[in-house]
Amino acid sequence: MIRLADRLRGGYIPCMSLPRAWPVVFGLCLVAATASPAARAAPRRATCATTALRDLPDFARGTTGIGDRPASDDGTDAFLDDDTLPLRVHHLAGGEADATLVLNELRRAWALQVDGAGFAPPPADDSGFDAGFDNNGGSPALDVYLAPLPAGVGAVTVSGRDVDGDPAHDRRPSFIVLDPAQSDDVLAAAAHHEFQHVLQFAIDARESVMWFEATAVAFEVRGRPDVTSWQDALPAFQQQPQAPITADGFQFAPFATDDDLRLEYGAGLFALYLDDVHGTGDGTFLHTLWQEAAGLVVDGDVDVTTNTPDWLTALAARADVPALLMDFATWRALTPPLAVSDDGPAAYDLPAGTGLRGQRVLLERLSGTLRTTVPSEGPFVGGCQVTSASAPTAGPATTPVFVHAESVDGHALGATIVAVRDGLATTSDASVGPVVDVSADVDAGAELLILVCDVSITDADADPVFAPVRLSLGTTPYVGEGEGEGEGEGEGEGEEVIDCGCGCDQSSSSSSSSSSTGPAAGDPRGMRKSLYAVGFFVGVFGFAVKAWRHRRRQRLYQKKP
Ligand SMILES: [Zn+2]
Numbered sequence: 365m366i367r368l369a370d371r372l373r374g375g376y377i378p379c380m381s382l383p384r385a386w387p388v389v390f391g392l393c394l395v396a397a398t399a400s401p402a403a404r405a406a407p408r409r410a411t412c413a414t415t416a417l418r419d420l421p422d423f424a425r426g427t428t429g430i431g432d433r434p435a436s437d438d439g440t441d442a443f444l445d446d447d448t449l450p451l452r453v454h455h456l457a458g459g460e461a462d463a464t465l466v467l468n469e470l471r472r473a474w475a476l477q478v479d480g481a482g483f484a485p486p487p488a489d490d491s492g493f494d495a496g497f498d499n500n501g502g503s504p505a506l507d508v509y510l511a512p513l514p515a516g517v518g519a520v521t522v523s524g525r526d527v528d529g530d531p532a533h534d535r536r537p538s539f540i541v542l543d544p545a546q547s548d549d550v551l552a553a554a555a556h557h558e559f560q561h562v563l564q565f566a567i568d569a570r571e572s573v574m575w576f577e578a579t580a581v582a583f584e585v586r587g588r589p590d591v592t593s594w595q596d597a598l599p600a601f602q603q604q605p606q607a608p609i610t611a612d613g614f615q616f617a618p619f620a621t622d623d624d625l626r627l628e629y630g631a632g633l634f635a636l637y638l639d640d641v642h643g644t645g646d647g648t649f650l651h652t653l654w655q656e657a658a659g660l661v662v663d664g665d666v667d668v669t670t671n672t673p674d675w676l677t678a679l680a681a682r683a684d685v686p687a688l689l690m691d692f693a694t695w696r697a698l699t700p701p702l703a704v705s706d707d708g709p710a711a712y713d714l715p716a717g718t719g720l721r722g723q724r725v726l727l728e729r730l731s732g733t734l735r736t737t738v739p740s741e742g743p744f745v746g747g748c749q750v751t752s753a754s755a756p757t758a759g760p761a762t763t764p765v766f767v768h769a770e771s772v773d774g775h776a777l778g779a780t781i782v783a784v785r786d787g788l789a790t791t792s793d794a795s796v797g798p799v800v801d802v803s804a805d806v807d808a809g810a811e812l813l814i815l816v817c818d819v820s821i822t823d824a825d826a827d828p829v830f831a832p833v834r835l836s837l838g839t840t841p842y843v844g845e846g847e848g849e850g851e852g853e854g855e856g857e858g859e860e861v862i863d864c865g866c867g868c869d870q871s872s873s874s875s876s877s878s879s880s881t882g883p884a885a886g887d888p889r890g891m892r893k894s895l896y897a898v899g900f901f902v903g904v905f906g907f908a909v910k911a912w913r914h915r916r917r918q919r920l921y922q923k924k925p
Contacts, residue, residue, distance in 0.1 A: 412554070412580070413513075413520040414561045415573045415612075415628070430520055433498060434511035434541060443502070449474055450488070450505035458510040458544030465548060466508060469555035473587050476556075481583075481647030483563040483654075487527065489537040495524035501539065506562060508555070513543040519554040521561035523569055532671055533568040533658040549591040556587030568658035572673035572824050573612040574628040575657075579650050581632025582639055585712070586647055594632055598718040601630020602699065605720050605750045605815075606742020609634055609689065610676060610824050619828055621721075621740050633709060637692050640711070642683060653678045676824035686819035690778035690794045693748050696720060697813045702784045722752030722813055725837065727763055727806070732838025736772065739830045745775065746821030747828075751814040751837060755783070755806040762805040767814055768842035770799045770834040775820040777833060785810035801842065 417431060434456050435441055443454040444463045451470050455463040477483050488504035489495050501507030513520065523536040540558040542551060560583040564576055581594050600613070603622045613625030635650060643649025656678035679685060698708025699718045723741050743749045755763045771777050779800040781792040785807050792804040796819060806812055818831040836842045 411517055412557055412577070413517045414558065415576050417520055417522060418569065430513055430517065430541065431522055433501065433507070433539060434509045445503070445505065446471065450486070452501060452503055452505040452507050454501065454507060454509045456509060456511040462510055462544040462551070465552060466510065466542060466555050469552045469587070470508065470559060473556045473559040473583070476586055477560060477563055477583055477647060481651045483651050484566055486562045487535070487537045487566045489524065489539070495537050497524050497539070507539040509539065509541045510544045511541055512545065513541060518543050518546050518550065519558050521558045521565065523565040526569070534570045534671060535567065536565045536569050538562050538565045549588070550593050553584045553588045553591040553593060557581065557584040560584070564654065567654050568671070570671050570673060571654070571657060571675055572610060574610050574631050575673065575675045575824065577612070577628035578631035578635040579654070581629055582635035582650060583647060585632065585636060594629070595714060595718065597626040597629035598633060598714065600624045600626040601633060602696065602718050603721045605693070606744055606747045608744050608746030608821060608826070608828050609692070610746055610821065610826070611828050616828050619739055619744070619830070633696060634692060636709065636712070637695050641691070641695065642688070656681065673825040676822065680822070686776055686778060686796050689746070689817060689819045690780060690796065693778070693815045693817050694780060694782055694791055697782045697815065698784070698789055702782070702789070702811055702813065704784060704787050704789045707789050720750055720813060722750035725751055725753045727753040727765065728756055728839070730765070730837045730839050732766065732836050732840060732842055734834050734836045736834050737832050743816065743818040743831055743833065745818050745826065745829045745831045748815050748817035749833060749835065753812055753814070755808055755810045755812065757809045759808065761808055763808070764803065764805050764839050765812070765814070766801070766803045766838045766841050767816065768801050768836040769816045771818065772832045772834060774798050775818050775831050778817045778819045780815050781806070781812060782815065783807065783810040783812040803841070
């Protein structure tokens with residue numbers, strides 16, 4: 365609750381979907397009302413508001429002020445049309461130079477996403493059905509408006525109505541609004557990002573927030589690899605390895621250990637991994653998953669009988685998801701300071717601060733005592749508990765490390781040990797099952813991450829569920845013993861030493877620990893935040909609506925016999 369208020373005050377619009385978006389109605393109004401000229405000139409962070417606006421009722425869209433087509437009253441808005449492609453850029457704000465820049469980027473996006481990756485072209489917005497728009501922008505072409513947006517929002521794609529009522533998918537035409545009051549590079553990258561949203565809406569508007577944003581970020585990177593603004597969201601994603609890979613920031617907010625919850629944008633790293641490692645690097649694999657999730661191309665056992673977010677089901681028809689999740693966990697671990705030149709996301713030259721957060725331990729003091737993990741470290745279903753350590757430089761040439769993990773709930777786990785020294789990464793064998801054991805002899809001076817992941821996730825739209833594991837980390841093989849003392853207890857804030865009950869010191873500079881499984885009532889992180897009335901109301905309302913939404917969705921997605 366408090367975190368949402370803080371983000372609204374900071375001008376950041378979190379991504380939310382359907383009923384979750386109700387709070388953002390208030391948030392957007394608040395932001396719009398408080399936007400200052402200075403903020404307009406230099407948004408703190410230009411954020412795509414597409415998934416926040418998605419599916420808002422028409423009357424609620426009106427209150428946000430960004431759901432309607434921007435247009436002057438006299439209808440004399442200047443625009444540029446492409447000579448051959450159905451693209452029209454209206455420049456209500458910014459000059460013709462901005463419009464030319466955006467049109468050029470849209471041509472490039474078309475080449476990459478339609479001609480290259482195989483997405484269908486943007487649907488016309490006046491093809492004999494009620495698209496739900498006041499007008500069609502003067503032509504059937506895709507309309508892109510350069511116009512002011514509320515502070516903190518750099519771009520938005522506004523979708524219309526479902527074109528055919530087919531229950532298997534929800535295909536919508538849409539238009540784009542880009543605020544030209546941002547740098548040329550960010551504006552250009554936003555054009556690629558929003559163009560992808562247009563193509564997504566044309567396939568199925570009901571996919572999950574994370575999948576919408578993660579794939580849009582991936583195409584933003586493909587379109588403008590020289591622009592690094594997408595990396596701003598990576599620390600948020602990498603600081604929350606315990607979160608489900610499918611989660612968006614709003615879903616995970618009650619459990620998060622960080623205030624900057626742009627999980628769904630940081631998950632662009634996962635979309636890039638899918639495209640690089642399981643695809644051909646040109647977006648065709650991402651397009652395939654979108655298509656198969658919508659049931660437009662049936663391949664394998666993809667469920668198209670109900671329109672739920674299905675991208676994970678589509679992926680499962682093509683890949684061993686538990687093995688893939690473990691492979692991705694290892695891949696995302698090879699980020700600074702553990703980056704290497706020949707593995708992981710090396711091609712993206714990620715900056716410091718994008719490393720995977722882990723509970724810090726002293727390797728030589730690991731006792732092997734069994735303890736049960738707590739929510740702040742995870743794993744949640746579809747996430748990883750991460751431990752980080754440095755192998756001693758003095759003493760023996762190698763230090764043996766033994767990991768034993770048991771899922772309390774009998775879920776499938778995966779475990780592996782990633783060690784990096786002198787720019788070379790080594791990974792232990794990965795083990796997958798309800799009880800896993802892995803080990804490695806770690807070279808002196810190596811940095812290592814121990815990953816224990818719950819790989820049992822099957823639902824791309826599931827709410828986050830904490831899935832505790834009984835975990836033993838030792839320098840000798842696990843032989844079985846009773847529960848350790850001090851299980852999961854943590855206290856204090858900031859730089860801290862956590863008694864983890866395993867005879868080790870765990871320090872974490874970025875997280876605190878809690879033995880509660882709930883959303884941190886009385887959380888000291890939250891207590892540090894100042895309350896203010898509007899934000900508080902927005903948050904309370906949001907959680908009430910979240911409960912309602914959950915019940916509604918259960919009905920919506922209930923399979924018919
Ligand atoms: Zn977006």
